[in-house]
Structure formats: structure tokens, C-alpha cells
Amino acid sequence: MAVALDPKLRELLLANNLGLSRDHRLAGWNVLTILYHDGAASGEVTDLNYLSQKYNNEYLDEEEKPITDEVLKRILDVLSTQAGLIEVSPKKVRKRMMNGGYHIHQSYVYKITSSGIEYLTLMVKVIDADNTVTANITRIQEYCVLVAKLADPELSAEDTQLFNDFQNMLAAYADVMKGMHKLDEDLSELANDLAFNHGGAAAEQLQQMLQDKAIPAFKQLLGQGPRIQALADSTSFSKRVARSQQGSDDLDAAHATGDQAKMLLRFQSVQAYTQRQLERLAGSFDPSATAIDNSLDTVYLLFQTILGAIRLLSQEYDHIQSQTVDVKALTGQIDHLLTHYQSLIVRQPIPRHLPNDREDLDDSADLLNATTMGPVVYAAQTRTTKVATEADNPPLATDDPEVPDAQAGLVEFQQLVMRDADYGVVDHDLTFHSRHARDEVIRLYSATxxxxxDSFAPFGRPVVKVALLKAEPVRIHCVDEQYTVTLPGSFAVWFAKGDEDHE
Incomplete structure (x- = not known):
């Protein structure tokens, strides 16, 4: 039965593509799962044939084609040689035959390594990191207690307690640093939001939490730096941890069988691992610029971020306090000013201090002589603003009354323009007594x-056609006006007669 795969973990594994297979992107993870879950417990030989059958029978996706032996060999090679998550070794195995008997032959057997087991467990933790990564004072105190305990040179290495305490210290340090990094990101985002939103109360509460809780705990964490450095410089501590890993309560098979060669290799590996971890931790507490640049979890950058957030929050809180005003008092001052706005005096600003203000200068543009120039004295003049009243308004001009002359204009238009009832011509200078008739003639010329x-209907009669005659100027004058309108040319106009149009 295949082990169920979490959807979030599936997406993460697809992004990693363990095994580097284009068509079987989950093959690397599934091989590790088979070796971890079904390896020794199945009673089968975990060779290439077993892995291929197990994968194709239980771990194929819906649209995934069965994996071939050649592709599986390449994936196993990546997992063993590059990743180091599995190991392969030739062994003599017993294979059951069709007749019920067993045949002994040599085959390559695959086994998951400790790195592979750790990879399986850690990848599952990654998808739940939002729930597990947190910053709290208790975990920092646990780390400090473990460091103080490990610094005791009299701590026994007869059992695995020393090794377990060292592992717990590393796990506590990892949890603390992950939590502090998360706090670093949260502080940066929150401080930025408070700065733009001007949350005075929230800024004060966050600042108090940092000063009362975060800073003391962080200083306690910094205080463990000398102890970590002493453990890293010790020539015996890493050996004691390696010896403790093979203590009296160790359940390793090599220890039980007395395999001295494997135990020696294991001792040397654990000793080197312990020294590497101690040097990594010591680098995190090293205040030098080189160590800060090269360390992934340097505590000093995090400490500077927290101090910067506190400084920003303090500035924001002070800004909010300085902006606080008494609205009632301000309203009273505004009301008082409104009752005396007519008597307010605005002083004229004093001009800028320039060389042109001086006299008796050889070169007024030479600013190098500014130190020898005397002061400029200005006399500020009082200026009173005069408030305009209704009496200061200018007299209003009376409009000329418009006397309707529509009927007189029609009569004059018929006399001067019309040649018959439906046809009119403007081909010489005309003098009108009616402004209305004069305006209609000028408007008719624009119809050319x-x-x-459709928009032209002088005196209510629709126009059928307007045509230019000659390009000779025609002057149109009204007797009661002092100007004359000059048309560019003469024209003729035809009016509608009943339902009949004239061309």
C-alpha cells in the first residue's frame, strides 16, 4: 500500500524534482519512501527489480507512464552519488524460484541512509513551518540552560545523555534563530505600516514589548557567545560527544556486535560533525565584520534590526504625541480670529539678503566680498488691508432697450433684396434702416x-438655394451705425414657394 502524500508536500517536491527526472518528478521521493517504509519490514530484497515493481504498482500518478529500469537506474544514481540519500552495495541474496526453491545470487541492494531519513522528516516539517516557527522567550531560556549544562567539564560521557543534550542544544538554537528571523521580518513590516498609518497606541505597545521582553531575552542569548566559543576551542569536547554517542545505552548494531572498524568510523564522523556545528555557532556570535558577512545566522544583524525597529517606533510615537492638539481650544482661537479678520495686519516680508542691496560696491555680483559687506537695514512698513463694501461697487450701466422691428425689417428686405416673391439678389451696396433686415442679409451670405x-429661414421663410454671383465687394450699412459691413461678393437667394423648390 502506497504512503499517502500531502498536497502541499507534493507541490514542494515537484518544485525540487528530486532525482532529476523529467517524466517522473516524484520518483526520487517515492524511492526514499519505499526504502524507508518497506525496506527492512517487507522481508524482500530491495534491489532494482523490487523497486521498479513497487513503484509501478503503487506509486504511479494517474497520467504517469510506468517507469523503466533505465530511468530508475539514473534516478537511483542521482540519489546515491549526488545526494547521498541512499547507498548501494553488492550482496548475496536468496531469490525464490517458480518451483518453490531458492536460488542464491549476487545483486545490488539499495538502502536509505541517515541523510535520507532526515530528508524525509524535514521535508514534511517544511510545509508546517508557519505553525512551528515562532519566537518565544522560553525556547531561548532552554537553549541557555543547555549551553550552561554542556559547558560543565565534569559531564559524564558514559551514556548518550551528553550527545542527546548536544543535539537538543542545536535544535533549540535552530528554533531560536528561525524565530528571531521571523521576528525580524515581522518587525520590519509592522514598523513600516505603523510609520505610514501613524498608529501611536500600537507603536507604544510594540515598543514596550520589545524593550521589556525581546531585548532582555536577546541579551541573554548574546551572553552565551563566550561559552560556545570555549566549547569550539576545546580539544576534548567534540571527542566526549562522539564517545557519548556510543555510550552504554546505544542501540547501534555495530556497537552490539563489536564491529570496531565501523565504530571507529562512526566516532570520527561524529567528532567532525560536532566540531563543525560548534564552529558554526561560534561564528554566529563573532562580532567581526568577516564573520557577520559569512554567517547565515549572525545574531548581531538581528539585534541591529530590533534596535532599529525600536528607534523607528520611538520616533513614530513622539511624532504622534507632538501632533496632538486641543481641538476645543483650537476652535475657540479660530472663532476669535474670524471676529477680528478685518483688523488683521499682515507684515510685508523682508527682501532676501543679496549683494544688490548694498551701495558703493565695485562689483555687486562678486559674492566673495560678502564677508566685508555691511548689513542691510530695512524699515518694515505697516500695511492695512482695506475691506471693500457695497458702496465701493462701480455704477452699473443700463442696457439699451431692444425695439422689435421685425415687420419694418421685412418690408425693407422685400424692397431692397427681393426681385419677385421667391427670388432675391444682393449685387450692389445697400443701406438699411432696420438692423433686423441688415442682419438677415449678412446671415444669408454665410449660407453660400x-x-x-435647413438652418436658414429669414423672416420665417425656408431657403431653397443660395449662390454666389460675382467676387465684387458689397457694402452693407445701417443708417444709425458708424460702421459698414463689407461682403466679399454678391449672391442670389431662392425661397420655397409652397411644395415647389426652385433651382
Whole structure:
């Protein structure tokens, strides 16, 4: 039965593509799962044939084609040679035959390594990191207690307690640093939001939490630096941890069988591992610029971020306090000013201090002589603003009354323009007594630029056609005006007669 795969973990594994297979992107993870879950417990030989059958029978996706032996060999090679998550070794195995008997032959057997087991467990933790990564004072105190305990040179290495305490210290340090990094990101985002939103109360509460809780705990964490450095410089501590890993309560098979060669290799490996971890931790507490640049978890950068957040929050809180005003008092001052706005005096600003203000200078543009120039004295003049009243308004001009002359204009238009009832011509200078008639003639001339005449109806009669005659100026004058309108040319106009149009 295949082990169920979490959807979030599936997406993460697809992004990693363990095994580097284009068509079987989860093959690397599934091989590790088979070796971890079904390896020794199945009673089968975990060779290439077993892995291929197990994978194709239980771990194929819906649209995934069965994996071939050649592809599986390449994936196993990546997992063993590059990743180091599995190991392969030739062994003599017993294979059951069709007749029920067993055949002994040599085959390559695959086994998951400690790195592979750790990879399986850690990848599952990654998808739940939002729930597990947190910053709290208790975990920092646990780390400090473990460091103080490990610093005791009299701590026994007869059992695995020393090794377990060292592992717990590393786990506590990892949890603390992950939590502090998360706090670093949260502080940066929150401080930025408070700075833009001006949350005075929230800024004060966050600042108090940092000063009362975060800073003391962080200083306690910094205080463990000398102890970590002493453990890293010790020539015996890493050996004691390696010896403790093979203590009296160790359940390793090599220890039980007395395999001295494997135990020696294991001792040397654990000793080197312990020394590497101690040097990594010591680098995190090293205040030098080189160590800060090269360390992934340097505590000093995090400490500077927290101090910067506190400084920003303090500035924001002070800004909010300085902006606080008494609205009632401010309203009273505004009301008082409104009752005396007519008597307010605005002083004229004093001009800028320039060389042109001086006299008796050889070169007024030479600013190098500014130190020898005397002061400029200005006399500020009082200026009173005069408030305009209704009495200061200018007299209003009376409009000329418009006397309707529509009927007189029609009569004059018929006399001067019309040749018959439906046809009129303007081909010589005309003098009108009616402004209305004069305006209609000028408006009719503008109709010469149109091909439709729906908008032209002098004295209510629709126009059928307007045509230019000659390009000779025609002057139109009204007797009671001092100017004359000159038309560019003469024109003729045809009016509608009943339902009949004239061309």
C-alpha cells in the first residue's frame, strides 16, 4: 500500500524534482519512501527489480507512464552519488524460484541512509513551518540552560545523555534563530505600516514589548557567545560527544556486535560533525565584520534590526504625541480670529539678503566680498488691508432697450433684396434702416458655404438655394451705425414657394 502524500508536500517536491527526472518528478521521493517504509519490514530484497515493481504498482500518478529500469537506474544514481540519500552495495541474496526453491545470487541492494531519513522528516516539517516557527522567550531560556549544562567539564560521557543534550542544544538554537528571523521580518513590516498609518497606541505597545521582553531575552542569548566559543576551542569536547554517542545505552548494531572498524568510523564522523556545528555557532556570535558577512545566522544583524525597529517606533510615537492638539481650544482661537479678520495686519516680508542691496560696491555680483559687506537695514512698513463694501461697487450701466422691428425689417428686405416673391439678389451696396433686415442679409451670405439650408429661414421663410454671383465687394450699412459691413461678393437667394423648390 502506497504512503499517502500531502498536497502541499507534493507541490514542494515537484518544485525540487528530486532525482532529476523529467517524466517522473516524484520518483526520487517515492524511492526514499519505499526504502524507508518497506525496506527492512517487507522481508524482500530491495534491489532494482523490487523497486521498479513497487513503484509501478503503487506509486504511479494517474497520467504517469510506468517507469523503466533505465530511468530508475539514473534516478537511483542521482540519489546515491549526488545526494547521498541512499547507498548501494553488492550482496548475496536468496531469490525464490517458480518451483518453490531458492536460488542464491549476487545483486545490488539499495538502502536509505541517515541523510535520507532526515530528508524525509524535514521535508514534511517544511510545509508546517508557519505553525512551528515562532519566537518565544522560553525556547531561548532552554537553549541557555543547555549551553550552561554542556559547558560543565565534569559531564559524564558514559551514556548518550551528553550527545542527546548536544543535539537538543542545536535544535533549540535552530528554533531560536528561525524565530528571531521571523521576528525580524515581522518587525520590519509592522514598523513600516505603523510609520505610514501613524498608529501611536500600537507603536507604544510594540515598543514596550520589545524593550521589556525581546531585548532582555536577546541579551541573554548574546551572553552565551563566550561559552560556545570555549566549547569550539576545546580539544576534548567534540571527542566526549562522539564517545557519548556510543555510550552504554546505544542501540547501534555495530556497537552490539563489536564491529570496531565501523565504530571507529562512526566516532570520527561524529567528532567532525560536532566540531563543525560548534564552529558554526561560534561564528554566529563573532562580532567581526568577516564573520557577520559569512554567517547565515549572525545574531548581531538581528539585534541591529530590533534596535532599529525600536528607534523607528520611538520616533513614530513622539511624532504622534507632538501632533496632538486641543481641538476645543483650537476652535475657540479660530472663532476669535474670524471676529477680528478685518483688523488683521499682515507684515510685508523682508527682501532676501543679496549683494544688490548694498551701495558703493565695485562689483555687486562678486559674492566673495560678502564677508566685508555691511548689513542691510530695512524699515518694515505697516500695511492695512482695506475691506471693500457695497458702496465701493462701480455704477452699473443700463442696457439699451431692444425695439422689435421685425415687420419694418421685412418690408425693407422685400424692397431692397427681393426681385419677385421667391427670388432675391444682393449685387450692389445697400443701406438699411432696420438692423433686423441688415442682419438677415449678412446671415444669408454665410449660407453660400453650405449645401443644405435647413438652418436658414429669414423672416420665417425656408431657403431653397443660395449662390454666389460675382467676387465684387458689397457694402452693407445701417443708417444709425458708424460702421459698414463689407461682403466679399454678391449672391442670389431662392425661397420655397409652397411644395415647389426652385433651382
Amino acid at each position: 458655404g453650405y449645401s443644405h439650408y
